[in-house]
Amino acid sequence: xxxxxxxxxxxxxxxxxxxxxxxxxxxxxxxxxxxxxxxxxxxxxxxxxxxxxxxxxxxxxxxxxxxxxxxxxxxxxxxxxxxxxxxxxxxxxxxxxxxxxxxxxxxxxxxxxxxxxxxxxxxxxxxxxxxxxxxxxxxxxxxxxxxxxxxxxxxxxxxxxxxxxxxxxxxxxxxxxxxxxxxxxxxxxxxxxxxxxxxxxxxxxxxxxxxxxxxxxxxxxxxxxxxxxxxxxxxxxxxxxxxxxxxxxxxxxxxxxxxxxxxxxxxxxxxxxxxxxxxxxxxxxxxxxxxxxxxxxxxxxxxxxxxxxxxxxxxxxxxxxxxxxxxxxxxxxxxxxxxxxxxxxxxxxxxxxxxxxxxxxxxxxxxxxxxxxxxxxxxxxxxxxxxxxxxxxxxxxxxxxxxxxxxxxxxxxxxxxx
Amino acid sequence: xxxxxxxxxxxxxxxxxxxxxxxxxxxxxxxxxxxxxxxxxxxxxxxxxxxxxxxxxxxxxxxxxxxxxxxxxxxxxxx
Numbered sequence: 001x002x003x004x005x006x007x008x009x010x011x012x013x014x015x016x017x018x019x020x021x022x023x024x025x026x027x028x029x030x031x032x033x034x035x036x037x038x039x040x041x042x043x044x045x046x047x048x049x050x051x052x053x054x055x056x057x058x059x060x061x062x063x064x065x066x067x068x069x070x071x072x073x074x075x076x077x078x079x080x081x082x083x084x085x086x087x088x089x090x091x092x093x094x095x096x097x098x099x100x101x102x103x104x105x106x107x108x109x110x111x112x113x114x115x116x117x118x119x120x121x122x123x124x125x126x127x128x129x130x131x132x133x134x135x136x137x138x139x140x141x142x143x144x145x146x147x148x149x150x151x152x153x154x155x156x157x158x159x160x161x162x163x164x165x166x167x168x169x170x171x172x173x174x175x176x177x178x179x180x181x182x183x184x185x186x187x188x189x190x191x192x193x194x195x196x197x198x199x200x201x202x203x204x205x206x207x208x209x210x211x212x213x214x215x216x217x218x219x220x221x222x223x224x225x226x227x228x229x230x231x232x233x234x235x236x237x238x239x240x241x242x243x244x245x246x247x248x249x250x251x252x253x254x255x256x257x258x259x260x261x262x263x264x265x266x267x268x269x270x271x272x273x274x275x276x277x278x279x280x281x282x283x284x285x286x287x288x289x290x291x292x293x294x295x296x297x298x299x300x301x302x303x304x305x306x307x308x309x310x311x312x313x314x315x316x317x318x319x320x321x322x323x324x325x326x327x328x329x330x331x332x333x334x335x336x337x338x339x340x341x342x343x344x345x346x347x348x349x350x351x352x353x354x355x356x357x358x359x360x361x362x363x364x365x366x367x368x369x370x371x372x373x374x375x376x377x378x379x380x381x382x383x384x385x386x387x388x389x390x391x392x393x394x395x396x397x398x399x400x401x402x403x404x405x406x407x408x409x410x411x412x413x414x415x416x417x418x
Numbered sequence: 419x420x421x422x423x424x425x426x427x428x429x430x431x432x433x434x435x436x437x438x439x440x441x442x443x444x445x446x447x448x449x450x451x452x453x454x455x456x457x458x459x460x461x462x463x464x465x466x467x468x469x470x471x472x473x474x475x476x477x478x479x480x481x482x483x484x485x486x487x488x489x490x491x492x493x494x495x496x497x
Contacts, residue, residue: 326437328441328459330437332458
């Protein structure tokens with residue numbers, strides 16, 4: 001598949017200027033009123049790329065149809081997921097595509113202000129967006145740039161709204177959801193930057209063009225962040241590409257036997273064994289049905305020299321530390337699960353730790369204001385299924401079958417386009 | 419001709435917890451053990467779905483007694 005989001009100059013060239021962007025793609029169709037834009041986005045089948053995979057057109061329609069004052073748009077580029085770097089890479093290389101999408105969305109829902117929320121640690125992305133804003137002459141709405149705190153939950157939509165309203169990037173109790181009451185109490189569209197970039201292309205080339213690629217039930221292309229391969233980085237794939245095919249291209253082996261497992265969707269996602277995963281299509285709907293997740297497009301391969309139990313323990317420790325510390329079940333439950341998991345990983349497990357983390361995990365889902373605990377334990381429960389015998393070995397023999405207790409290398413995800 | 423809705427329909431409600439407000443006092447579970455368990459740290463695990471009519475009075479009492487007003491009854495429409 002020819003790249004779409006990353007069509008144009010190579011990544012080494014850095015951010016695409018407004019002149020280059022306009023020369024390559026032509027002007028956006030202007031004056032795109034809600035009646036004209038939203039049906040096209042709906043017909044395209046575009047699903048949100050922030051993690052939840054909600055249909056973008058339907059979201060725009062529900063914001064446009066809300067009473068309660070002029071809506072606001074929150075452009076979400078917080079990208080707190082440690083295994084993902086596609087959003088910051090997109091903002092850095094194609095800032096004008098993101099801004100095109102933001103202006104389109106603002107027009108479509110009738111927003112009268114735009115908040116752009118970029119991870120404070122993603123300095124290149126922020127600089128690129130800032131420079132792009134200076135270049136533009138077609139922005140008639142107030143646009144404000146916000147630096148999202150470098151926490152996992154800061155990008156959760158109610159947390160993002162809370163930060164814009166009150167400089168506090170912790171989730172709030174929902175309902176009301178942001179599309180009902182968000183920035184300044186007004187209906188707010190919170191949309192991921194990759195979703196907006198796609199919308200900008202759909203507005204230019206049409207919904208049929210968008211659906212022209214895709215190898216499974218979900219149309220289009222998507223950005224993924226690959227790690228644990230020989231050529232880690234951000235890639236654009238045709239949705240529905242089998243994981244095994246991506247593995248081969250990225251240098252994670254031709255054969256499922258070359259890897260042990262894959263973590264899909266990131267720290268909120270789910271593990272699948274390489275044997276099962278190699279044939280699975282990278283498609284939000286099909287991965288959900290398979291008990292995993294596409295999430296924000298994370299594909300992290302785990303080699304045979306790594307221990308899945310230790311990898312999971314590290315993730316759980318991180319996730320417990322990233323609790324916004326507001327809800328008891330998350331504060332105490334996640335920490336207890338993380339500690340017991342660490343004990344199992346390093347060979348100091350108590351008698352029934354494995355049974356306890358299973359019970360606690362099953363109790364935790366749905367019991368936070370946001371879905372942070374749900375995401376974390378979902379990942380853990382998938383690990384218990386995929387690395388079941390390894391967990392048993394850790395529990396019963398207090399040792400690890402993977403030599404030398406080698407730990408999961410938390411990948412340093414590079415911001416390069418592979 | 420349409421008549422008044424049966425009272426059970428009008429009263430259908432489920433228990434919801436404001437997880438941020440809840441401090442795990444556990445009084446709700448004392449008063450309504452049929453529908454509310456506590457986890458190992460004292461935070462409620464509420465059975466989902468509508469509160470059965472025969473427990474509605476107990477549910478109202480549990481809501482009223484929460485010291486931080488974290489528990490409430492949310493009206494739901496029964497099919």
